[in-house]
Amino acid sequence: MNDMTPEDYTTADGRKIGGVVMEMKNITLRFGGVVAIKDISFDIRQGEIRAIIGPNGAGKSSMLNVISGFYNPQEGEVWYKGTRRPPMKPFQVAQQGIARTFQNIALFEGMTVLDNVMTGRIREMKAGLFSQAIWKGKAEREEVENRAVVEKVIDFLEIQHIRKTPVGRLPYGLKKRVELARALAAEPSILLLDEPMAGMNVEEKEDMSRFILDVNDEFGTTIALIEHDMGVVMDLSDRVVVMDYGKKIGDGTPDEVRNNQAVIDAYLGVAHD
Amino acid sequence: MPEQLIWGMEVFLNGLMSGVLYALVALGFVLIFKASGIFNYAQGVMALFAALTLVGIMEGQVPFSHLINAIFGTEVHHFGWHVPALLAILLTMVVMVAMAWVVNQLIFRHLVNQEPIILFMATIGLAYFLEGFGDMMWGSDIKKLDVGLPQGLNPFIDEVTYNIFGYGFFIDNLDIVATVVAALLVVVLVIFAQYSKQGRAMRAVADDHQAALSVGISLNFIWVMVWSLAGFVALVAGIMWGTKSGVQFSLSLIALKALPVLMLGGFTSIPGAIVGGLIIGVGEKVFEFAIGAPYLGGATEIWFAYVLALIFLVFRPQGLFGEKIIERV
Numbered sequence: 028m029n030d031m032t033p034e035d036y037t038t039a040d041g042r043k044i045g046g047v048v049m050e051m052k053n054i055t056l057r058f059g060g061v062v063a064i065k066d067i068s069f070d071i072r073q074g075e076i077r078a079i080i081g082p083n084g085a086g087k088s089s090m091l092n093v094i095s096g097f098y099n100p101q102e103g104e105v106w107y108k109g110t111r112r113p114p115m116k117p118f119q120v121a122q123q124g125i126a127r128t129f130q131n132i133a134l135f136e137g138m139t140v141l142d143n144v145m146t147g148r149i150r151e152m153k154a155g156l157f158s159q160a161i162w163k164g165k166a167e168r169e170e171v172e173n174r175a176v177v178e179k180v181i182d183f184l185e186i187q188h189i190r191k192t193p194v195g196r197l198p199y200g201l202k203k204r205v206e207l208a209r210a211l212a213a214e215p216s217i218l219l220l221d222e223p224m225a226g227m228n229v230e231e232k233e234d235m236s237r238f239i240l241d242v243n244d245e246f247g248t249t250i251a252l253i254e255h256d257m258g259v260v261m262d263l264s265d266r267v268v269v270m271d272y273g274k275k276i277g278d279g280t281p282d283e284v285r286n287n288q289a290v291i292d293a294y295l296g297v298a299h300d
Numbered sequence: 301m302p303e304q305l306i307w308g309m310e311v312f313l314n315g316l317m318s319g320v321l322y323a324l325v326a327l328g329f330v331l332i333f334k335a336s337g338i339f340n341y342a343q344g345v346m347a348l349f350a351a352l353t354l355v356g357i358m359e360g361q362v363p364f365s366h367l368i369n370a371i372f373g374t375e376v377h378h379f380g381w382h383v384p385a386l387l388a389i390l391l392t393m394v395v396m397v398a399m400a401w402v403v404n405q406l407i408f409r410h411l412v413n414q415e416p417i418i419l420f421m422a423t424i425g426l427a428y429f430l431e432g433f434g435d436m437m438w439g440s441d442i443k444k445l446d447v448g449l450p451q452g453l454n455p456f457i458d459e460v461t462y463n464i465f466g467y468g469f470f471i472d473n474l475d476i477v478a479t480v481v482a483a484l485l486v487v488v489l490v491i492f493a494q495y496s497k498q499g500r501a502m503r504a505v506a507d508d509h510q511a512a513l514s515v516g517i518s519l520n521f522i523w524v525m526v527w528s529l530a531g532f533v534a535l536v537a538g539i540m541w542g543t544k545s546g547v548q549f550s551l552s553l554i555a556l557k558a559l560p561v562l563m564l565g566g567f568t569s570i571p572g573a574i575v576g577g578l579i580i581g582v583g584e585k586v587f588e589f590a591i592g593a594p595y596l597g598g599a600t601e602i603w604f605a606y607v608l609a610l611i612f613l614v615f616r617p618q619g620l621f622g623e624k625i626i627e628r629v
Contacts, residue, residue, distance in 0.1 A: 095514065121516030133511035135504050146504045149497060150516040209515065 038265060045073030048249055049094070049217060054103035056089055063089040064100065065273040071217065076243050077251045078260045081270035082293060087253040088130060090270070091221050094251065095127045096120035108216075122150045126215035128206045130222045130253075136195035140186060140205050141177070143194055147212030148173040177212050183245070184208045184238060200231040204238070211242060218242070220252035224259055232256075236263055257294065261285065269293070303467075310461075310469045311589040312582055317475030319581020320482045321544070324537040325554055326561040326573035327485065328530045333567050334493070335502045335526040338408070338419045342427035344555020346396075346531060349430050351538030351547040352438040353395050355445050358388040363437045385447040389535070396531030397524075404523045412509065412519070431552055440549065445542035449477050478540045482574065485536060489529075490570050502526060560609030566622025575620060580605045 035045050049071040056064040064086045071077045079087050092098040093105070096117040105112045107123065121127075126147070135143050151173055181187055184204055189197060194205060203223060210218055223239065224232045236259060242248050254260045260267060261281040269277035269284055271293040277284045284290055328343040340346075356363060360379040369375060383391070407422055450473040458468035493499040504512045505522045512519065541551055557580070565576025584604040592600030612619065 097510075097513075116518070117513040118516050118518045121514055127514050129510065129514070133508050133514065135507035135511060137507050138503060142500065142503075146500060146512075146515050146517075149501055149504075213515065 042074060042244060043247075044075045044265065047071070048073050048108060049251075050106040051090075051093070052104040052106065054090070054093060054100045054105070056086075056093060056098055056100045062273050064093065066103075067268075067270070067273075067275045068103075069268045069275065069278055071249060071251050072266075074243070074247050074249055075265040076239070076263055077249075078264035078267045079251065079253050079270060080255070080257065080260050080267060083255075084272075085270040086273040087270055088221060089273075091127070091219050091251070091253055094120075094217075095125055095219055121213070124213070124216040125219065126210035126213040126217075127219035128203070128210050128221055128223060130225060132199075132202050132206055134194045134202060134206055134209070137193060139191050139193055140197075140208075141181070141190045143205055144177050144181060144208045144212045145173065147180075147209040148177060150213065151176075176214065180208050180211045183241070184211070200227055200234075203227070203231075203235065207235075207238065207242075211246075211248070214246075216249060218248050218250045220250065222253050222255060224254060224256060232259060239263060306465045306467050308586065308589060311585050313469060313471060314475075315582035315585030316578055317472065317479060317581070318585065319578035320475070320479045320574075321537070321540055321577075322554070322557050322561050322580055323574045323577025324478070324482055324485070324533065324540060326558040326565065326577055327482075327489070327570065328533040328537065329558055329562055330565075330567065330570055330573045331489070331533060332526055332530045334570075335506045336408070336419075336523060337416060337506060338423060339416070339567070340530065341420065341423040341555070342430055343530065343534060343558065345427045345430045345434070345552040346399075346534035347538040347541065347555075348547070348549065348551040349399075349434045349538075350392055350396055350531065350535040351445060351542035351551065352434045352443070354388055354392045354447070354535070354539065355443045355542070355547050356438045357391050358383050358385060358447075359443075361438060366439065367436060389447065389539075392535055393532060396535055397528045400527030400531050401524050403527055404520065408523060408527075409520060427552070427555075431549065435549070442546050442548040443542075445539065445547050447539060447543065449474055449539075449543055451543065472544075474540070474544055481536060481540070485533065486570055486574055493570065498522070498525060557605060560605040562619070563609035564612050564619055566619025569619065569621035572619055572621030580608065583608055 035043060037043055047070045050068075051070070052068050054064055054067050055062065067086075067090070079090055081087050089098060093100050096115045096119065099114045107125075115123075135146065138146075151169070181190055184207060186201065186204055186208060189201065189205075194202060197205065207220070207223065210220075220239070224235050227235065239250060239252070240263065243250055252260075252264070254263075261284075264281060266279060267277070267281055267284045268275060269287070269290045271289075276289040276293055277287040279287070325344060325347060328346065329340060332338055332340040332343070355361075360381040360383065362368065362376050362379060365377050369377075403426065407426065408419070411419055411422060452473055454471045454473050454476060457471045462468040491499075493502060501512070501517045502522055502525070504515070504517055505519060509519060512522075538547075538551070541554060545551075561573065561576040561580050563576075564579055565572030565574070584601045587604050588598065588600050592598055592604070
């Protein structure tokens with residue numbers, strides 16, 4: 028079932044997909060007696076949009092939390108850029124260039140949009156406290172460079188008009204976009220999106236889909252996303268992993284997955300005789 | 301000019317000066333509250349502990365000498381050397397940073413995501429532990445602290461005011477130094493919090509732990525940093541208060557005076573701590589002078605600050621400068 032294309036290839040719409048950046052090998056995650064993820068393996072390739080889908084409680088978010096270091100699996104290996112990753116704290120994973128958003132939005136509500144997006148650059152700021160204190164040389168150069176990246180992201184996601192607004196005042200849809208901007212500002216090698224379209228209306232969903240596609244197209248960012256809405260996922264992604272009750276029941280292109288009997292059963296239910 | 305008014309002006313000025321000292325303690329509270337949402341009840345005791353340690357190091361006291369003598373039957377009290385003030389201050393700062401690390405490692409690291417009330421209780425425990433620990437380490441007698449700050453009547457102000465009003469104001473040199481130091485401290489802290497990488501990370505951690513982790517901020521690093529900063533502010537406050545009224549255990553009680561200051565200024569605002577401190581300082585002195593002493597039998601300074609804070613709480617719960625409470629329904 029796995030997509031076995033060995034070398035780089037180009038998609039129908041002309042995007043280049045490279046080799047494997049991240050590989051999950053036989054991941055098992057338990058909370059006490061509950062098995063949230065059971066022996067799952069899959070990979071994420073350079074430049075692709077990889078979706079993880081499944082019904083409620085399938086373990087999708089747990090999987091994302093394993094990738095971003097919020098959970099450490101009891102069994103299995105995480106390989107990133109060709110080396111095995113030891114158990115890590117979330118902030119260390121972030122420093123390695125894996126940025127994420129949250130299902131329930133985790134923004135700094137008291138800070139402005141601009142400040143929020145600037146925090147995405149924190150791992151790029153290396154000037155010492157002393158240099159910052161006198162605000163010369165390295166610190167100043169860094170601030171200018173970081174600001175340039177941030178402004179580009181803000182422009183790209185069309186949130187210029189709210190850049191000085193405290194995030195706490197924004198409506199839900201815009202908050203989601205600011206969170207995406209903060210993750211993007213880190214110029215991540217992998218961008219993890221936890222239900223980017225959850226709770227949105229149709230129009231907002233279309234906007235968000237367009238942004239995700241544009242980000243991938245424009246910056247070549249590798250994206251792994253979790254989504255509930257089958258329709259959205261099928262349009263967006265290059266390859267899809269389907270989970271159900273913590274197990275992987277499908278993996279492949281949207282077309283392959285759509286015609287997979289196990290997937291159809293999981294989504295539509297099967298008659299138990 | 302009527303005598304009453306001139307005296308009133310002197311009282312006002314003295315109020316400002318004592319307000320600065322309240323503000324110094326309040327600053328430490330604000331720092332920790334901003335970065336970790338913890339209301340650090342131990343801030344006053346930290347100031348006391350810093351001052352005790354400073355005196356101890358300067359005078360070459362042997363730490364835990366009572367304990368050592370009791371166990372080994374020896375009679376050691378002093379190393380017999382004197383450490384210069386500046387070096388002693390540096391050494392004390394090292395002790396405060398070490399303490400920040402230990403406090404985070406042993407207590408607050410394990411209380412991530414706990415209710416604020418639990419964290420508050422932990423700081424109460426810390427306060428009383430630290431008070432006892434300071435006592436055990438350096439002894440409980442009142443100590444004189446002199447790091448070479450100017451003290452006593454400022455002759456210049458005395459002379460100028462005498463020439464204008466025919467009555468010389470008594471303004472303590474130490475209060476003037478404290479004011480300058482506090483002003484500097486605020487400027488540095490505000491710039492640090494607003495523009496430095498660590499400051500931005502500090503505000504981020506205060507706002508949302510999960511989000512901070514996801515952009516690559518180490519919570520432990522920030523917390524140790526913040527507790528060290530609070531230790532530094534405590535040291536400054538300890539030096540000022542200690543020089544003014546001697547290093548004694550009642551020093552930890554000034555922490556309680558910082559409470560109304562914070563209610564006034566807002567728990568999250570560094571400038572608010574200063575302005576709140578000044579208002580309380582001036583308010584209680586002027587009230588005592590104008591109303592308290594002549595009509596109410598005096599001693600109004602003890603409770604005036606709290607009443608003022610209560611009034612503020614009713615009309616502006618976030619304080620003068622606190623972050624607006626934004627809630628979308």
